[in-house]
């Protein structure tokens with residue numbers, strides 16, 4: 001199957017139905033779970049039908065790839081950065097993204113705070129928690145999350161909207177989602193970005209308020225480069 005022949009608009013509709021069913025099964029309002037369509041490494045031929053069908057929130061994991069893809073095409077859309085952010089890209093990220101989901105260290109908090117001050121514009125922010133404490137993965141350690149969230153506000157004046165996690169691939173995701181929900185609750189945060197194509201229904205059961213779906217919406221990614229950044 002070529003990239004263009006995948007019916008991404010139909011896939012999105014199917015995914016929205018599954019999100020709604022999972023929310024109802026958990027006794028939740030389907031309107032409280034947002035679909036973030038992860039368009040990284042996808043051809044525009046697959047993205048355009050999804051945008052045309054009314055999808056308003058898109059996720060990207062690289063600043064440069066995102067600006068190349070979305071500049072001039074983003075009217076009325078919300079763009080979220082869901083990949084690691086280097087401090088030397090903080091200016092570009094603050095200028096471009098509506099939401100940054102990967103705040104995970106003080107150096108980045110400071111860089112974002114400086115750029116927000118400078119730009120007079122602030123993306124909404126999520127703190128990424130490395131729930132599996134995987135050395136290769138970004139995110140604050142669970143035991144450091146409370147202090148980091150507090151410091152983001154107290155020291156850097158950043159308002160944190162919620163938490164984000166990417167569970168280890170080889171483990172059941174449920175306990176990681178539960179841990180993220182627990183950390184959010186004790187810090188007074190109500191937004192949880194968790195759940196990907198393979199586990200979003202579980203994430204919704206544990207309280208996800210947004211799910212980040214790439215392949216379930218757009219089909220397999222065209223370019224493999226960058227997957228290692230996960």
Ligand SMILES: *Cc1c(COP(=O)(O)O)cnc(C)c1O
Nearest residue numbers: 038061082196197212213214215
């Ligand atoms: C790529 C990516 C996703 C989407 O992954 P799928 O398995 O294709 O749904 C979600 N979250 C993050 C952080 C990603 O990098």
